[in-house]
Amino acid sequence: MAIVQTPHAAVSARPRRPARDTGIDFVRALCVLGVVLLHSIMVGVTVADQGPVFTNASDGTAWIAPLSWLLQVMPLFFVIGGFSGLLAYRRTRERGGTAIGFIAGRLHRLLRPAVFTIAAVGVGLALLTVAGVPADLIATAGFRYGQPLWFLGVFLLCQTLLPLLASAHEGAPHRTITVLAAAAIAVDVLRAVTGLEGLGFLNLAFVWMALQQLGFFLADGRIDALRRRTRAAAGFGALLVLVATFASGLYSSNLIANINPPTGALLLVGVAHTSLLSLHRERLERFSRRPRVAAFTGFVTVRTMTIYLWHMPVLLVMAGVTAVSAMAVGDTLPALDSAGWWAGRPLWLVTALALTALAAVAFTRFEAQPAPQATASRPRLVVGVLSGLIGIVLLLVLGTSVATALIAVALLLSALRLCSQEKTSPSPVTGVLVPA
Template structure:
C-alpha cells in the first residue's frame, strides 16, 4: 500500500447519494472530488490574500514598524463576513478526513496508519518552515536589527500557526469521531456543540478570556463533524429548501448575536479565542456548499482551474506555512527600500495605499506560489512504513501539539523555534516502524 498517497488529506470522488450507514458501507469510487478540492484551494488563496492585505509596514523616526494595516479601520469588519473561511476549511477537512479514513479501512489499513499519515503530512513541512524561521530570526539579531523588531517578526510569523495545531488535533480524532458519527450522527455533533456552548457561556459570564481557548478543540471539532455529514451523503437526503432555511437561520442568529453584543461583528476577531459565531458561520457555509456543490464540480473540471486546484492541493500546508515568511520578507524589503531611497510609504487605508494594493497582493501571490513550487518536497515526500503502535502514534500527536503550543504561548524566538523543531522531529520518529 502506498500510504503517502492514501493518507494525505485528499479526497475521493463521492457523488451525492444516500448516506452510508456505517464505515463499511458502499465502496468508494476511485478518483477525486474536484469540487471539494476547489473549495479547499479557494480557502487557501483567501487566507494568503487576506494576510497580505493585513500586512503593513511604516517607517518612522524610530525605524521600520510592522503593523496590522486593518486594525481600527471601517472597511475591515464587513470584509471579514466574506473572507472568514476557516469554518469552511474545517468542514472540508472533515469531509476529506472521513473519506480518506473509509478508503484506507476498505484497503485493510488501520486507525494508526491513518494517524501516522496525518502526522507525517502536517509536521514534516513544518520542520523546514519553523527551522528556517528560527535561522532567519538569528540572522536578523546577528545583523544588528533591534530586539523589538525581531520579536515583532517572530510574533507575526507565529500567529497563523494555531491552525497547524488545531487541524492536527482534529485530524487525529477523525477515527474516533467518525466511529461516533456512525453510531449516533446527531448525538455526536450535538454533544460537541453543547461543549462549545458551555465554554462560551462560561467565558462570557466570568469575563475570563482564557476559558475560551478550550474552543480551539470544541468549535473546530464540531465543524469537522459537519464535514462527516457532507461526506456520507446525509445532507443530500435533505431537500434544498430545508438546507437553505438552515443556512439562512444560522445567518439570522449570527446577526442577532452581533446586535446583542455577544460576539464581535469582526469575524476574524472571533478566531482568538474561537467563538460560537464561527459555528454559525460554518453552518451557513456548509448549507451553501451542499447547495452549490454540483456547480462547483462542473467548474472544477475546466482545464486551467483544474491545473490550479492540483497545484494548491498538493502543496496546501507548504503554502499555508510559507506565506507569512514571504510577507515578512516583503515588508522588510519595502522598509529597507524606503530607508535607502527616502521614499515615503503610504499610510495604511489611504488612497495611495489602496492604489498600491493590487501590486502588493499580486507580488505576494507570485512569491508564495514560487515558494510553494520550490519548497513542497517535504509535504510530498513519501512516508516510511508507519508504526503499528497506538501508544507511539499518540506520543507523536502530543509532541506535535506541544511544539505548536510552545510557539503560540512563548512566541517564536530562536530558542522556541529550535525546541519546536525538536519536538516535531521526535513526533516524526515516533510514527516510524
Template sequence: MAVAPTAFVAPPRARPRDSGIDLVRALCVVVVVVLHALMVGVSIGPAGPVFENAAEGTAWVVPLTWVAQIMPVFFVIGGFAGATAYRRARERGGSGLDFVAARVHRLLLPAVLSIGAVGVGLAALAAAGVAGDIVQIAGFRYSQPLWFLGVFLLCQALLPLLHRAHERAPARSILALVAAAVAVDAVRDLSGLDMLGFLNLAFVWLALQQLGFFIADGHIDALPSRTRAAVAGAAVGLLALAVVAGVFSPDMLENLNPPTTALLLLGLAQTMVLSLLRRRLRALSARPRVAAFTRFVTARTMTIYLWHMPVLLAMAGVSALGAIRFGMPLPAPSSMLWWLTRPLWIAAALGLVAAVAVALAGCERRRIPASTPSTTRGAMAVLLGLGAVVLQLVAGTTVLTAVLAVALLGGALRLARTARSRQLGAGPLTAAVEVDVP
C-alpha cells in the first residue's frame, strides 16, 4: 500500500526586531546609569568618609526627574517586547510556561553572579577592617535598585495571563489595572498608611506593561498624530495640575517608592511621544554607530543594570581612599567644582560598566533546552526569585542575605531548567521560547 508523503510545513518566519524600540530601551538603560552616577556623593568628614545621595534636598533634581524618570516607558517597552515574543513563541508551538521559564532564566542568572560577587566583596571589606557602617551602607545602596528585578520578573511572569486577557477584552483589562492603582492611592491617602502604596508595585507596573500590548497590536500607532499629541499633552497637564494641588510629589523619583498613579500619567505621555517618533527612531537606529550601540546594550541589559551600582560604589570607595591617603580633594556635592567634574565621573562610570558588561554578559545569553514545562515548577521558580529580591530589599545586602539570595536564585534556576527539560529536550522548539531581552 502506498503511503502518502508527509507534507512539509515550513516554520514561521522570524519577524525582524523593532530597532527603534531597541534603541529607546538601550537609551533608558544608559539614563539609569547616568542618573545613579549623579546621585553618588562622596566627602570626607571628621569621622572619615561620608557617602550620601548627592541629589537629596537639591533644587536641580526635581525638573531632571520629569525627563530622566524613564521607568514607565521601560515597562511599556517590556510589554511590547514581551507580547511580541510571546506571540512568536505560540506561533512556533511554545506556551506561556515556556515564556515564563525563559524569562526566569534570563533575568535571574545574571543576578546570581552579581549578588554573589557583592556578598564576597562585603565580606572582604569587613575582613580588611572597613567600618561596619560603611559596609552596611554599601550593601544598602546596592540593594536599592534590585526592586526593578523583582517587579519586572513578576510582570513578565504574569504576561501570558494578562496578554490573553488583553486579547479577549483589551480596554477592560487595562482599565481594571488602572482602577486598582487609583484605588490603592486613594485608600493610602485617606488612611495615612503609606505601606498600602506598595500594592502598586504590582498594579502600576502591570498597567504600564499592558499599555505596551497596545503598541504591539498597532492600535496606538493607528491613532491620528494629533490625537496622540493631544493625549500626551493632556497627560502631562493633568500630572502638573495634580502636583500643584499636592496630590503627587513634584519629584518623579519620590513617586517611585512606592509607585503612584503619577507614573501612569507620565508613562501615557511617554508612550504617545514614543509612538509619534517611531518612524524617526527606526531611521536613526539604522545608522551603523547607533546600531552598534543598540546591539551592545541590548545583549547586556540585565548585566548592565545589575552591575552598574557595584561599579559606582567601587568608584566612590576608591575616591574616598584617594582623599584619605593622598589628599585628593573631593568637591562638595552640587558645588561648581562638583558639576565641572561630573562629565569625567559619568564617562568613567559608563566606561567601567561597559567593560564589566563585556566581561560578564556571557551568562545572560546562555540558553537552556526547551520542553513541555511544569506549571508548579514554573510558579515555584518565580516565587523563589521574588523571595530572593524581597530579602535584599527588606534586610539589605549583607554577607548572610547574599548567601541566602544566591541559594534561592539557584533553586529558581534549577526549577526553571527542570521545567523545560522533562519531555522534549533540546530541539526545534528551542527557538520558539527564546525571548527578547527585558
C-alpha cells in the first residue's frame, strides 16, 4: 500500500523561508503607494459659475486604461494578504493561540484606526454644515470618502474567514481555489446573461477570497517550487487571456472598471502579478535590503491601514482648499485633462504623498497598539464581525454623513468590545498585513 502524504506534511517538507520576507514587505509598500497615487490623480477640481465642482478626472479619458494596468494593484495586495495572513495564523497556532484569537486580533487592527478616521470625517462634515457649505458638496465629499472603504470591509471578511479557508487549503488546496475561482466566473456569466448588475457584487467575496487563496500557495512555497518556465508560462498565459477578454469586449480594458463590481479579469491580473513576484522574488529581497528602500518599506509597513484610511480625507481637504483658494483670488483652474492640468499633476501628487505621510505619522498609534486578548465566545465573535461589516456597508451604500458616521462608529466600537475584554494584554498577533 502506498503511503499518502498529507498536504500539510508535504508543505512542511519544503524548505522554509525566513518568517520576515523583506521583499514581500517592499512589494506591499509599493502597492500602498500605487493606491494613493491612483486615487490622487483621479481627483478633479474645477470652478464653475455656481461654485466648485468635484469630479472623477479620469471619466471618459483615454489615459486611465493604460494607467490602470500599472496601478491596479489590489489583486496583488490580496495575494500578499493571503501570504502574510496564513503565516501569521500558523504562528499563532504554534504559540498555542486559537482561531478566535487570530480573528479578534485582525478585527482590532483593522477597525480601531477606522473608528478614529470615520469619527474625524464625521466631525469634519458637521463643521462644513455649520459653516454653510452647500449640502450637495458635503454629500459629494462624504460619497468620495466612503468609496475606498470597500477594501476595509472585504479585507475584514477575508481575514475573518482565513482560518476556515486555511483548513480547506491544507485539506484540498487545488479544489478550494478552483471552486472559488469558478464561482467568480459563474457570477460574471450570470450577470451578463441576466443583465442584473447587482449579481456582480457577489464577487466581492469570491474574487478576493480566490486571490487570498492564491497567496496561500505562495506562503507554502508551492509556487516557488515550480520550474521558472512553468511560472513564466502561467503569467504570460494569464496576460494573453486578459488581452483576449479586452479585445472581445468580455471585460473592460480599464481595470478600475473591473473592480466595481469585481470581475474575473482581476483573477487573471492576480495570476500575472504573482508570477512576476515569484520569478523576481530573490532579486526583490536583495533590493529591499538597501537602506533607503528598507526605510521606505519600514515606514509603510507599520502604517498600512492608517495610510489607506487617511489618504482620501487628505485628498478631499486638498480639493477643497484648491477650490476655495481659486475662488478667493478669482483664479480659473485648468480644465481637466488639459495641458495645464497635467503640468500641475507632479506637484499635486507630491503634496498628496507628503500630507498623507504626515497624517500617517500623526495617527499611527491607533494602528500600532497591541490587540487585546480575545475572550469572546464564537457567537460573540460572529456578532462582532457582523457589526463591523454592517457599519462599513452603511457608509458604502448610504454615503458618509454626520448621521451615518455616528452610527458606523457606534457599530465599530460595538464590534471591538464584543471581541475583547476590558483589561488588555498583548496578543500574539501583531499585525494585519505584516508577519510578526
